[in-house]
Amino acid sequence: MFFKANFKVLVLLVLLTFSALALHRFGFLGTSLSLLENRSSDLFRSVSTSSVIGDLTKKGDHTVLKCHLESTEGFNLCGLSVDLRDGLGRGIxxxxYDELDLELLYSGSFADPKIKVSFRNFHSNYSSLKDPISMKFNTIIFSAEKYSGVLxxxxxxxxxxSWWIDQYDIDFKDS
Structure with missing residues (x-):
């Protein structure tokens, strides 16, 4: 009788384990966080360099950045900065979490345009509140033409x- 009860409990635990694994695998037990929910609209900033003019507008629930490139010479950058800090130096x-969903819509007339997405994080080993560039740059770059919609x-x-590692002489354990 004791063996029978233990066997039933064991079978039940195995079934629960496989059920939990299957639910997790198919996304039913995922955890998500909306980075923009309940945040003020002033957390967006346009970032541009040299011969690029960025125009940032709000259209309904979306923030739209239009970039006008005046010259293709040299290094040109037009981007969107989103400040997700809860307080001075404190981020999320x-x-x-293990993935990020980006909703993208790109249009332009350049051959093989690239989109660069960077997270920056503060750590007392290498960052200074007086130097915002000292926050670590974690980046991906991908072809804008290959992705549209949710990525x-x-x-x-x-x-x-690598330029950040070199500029701040960061040891490999902090990079």
């Missing part, structure tokens, strides 16, 4: 920018 803890990017696809 993303340790329990799911694994967080482990992001890489630390």
């Amino acid at each position: 803890d993303i340790r329990h 799911t990017v694994p967080l482990d696809a992001f890489r630390v920018e």
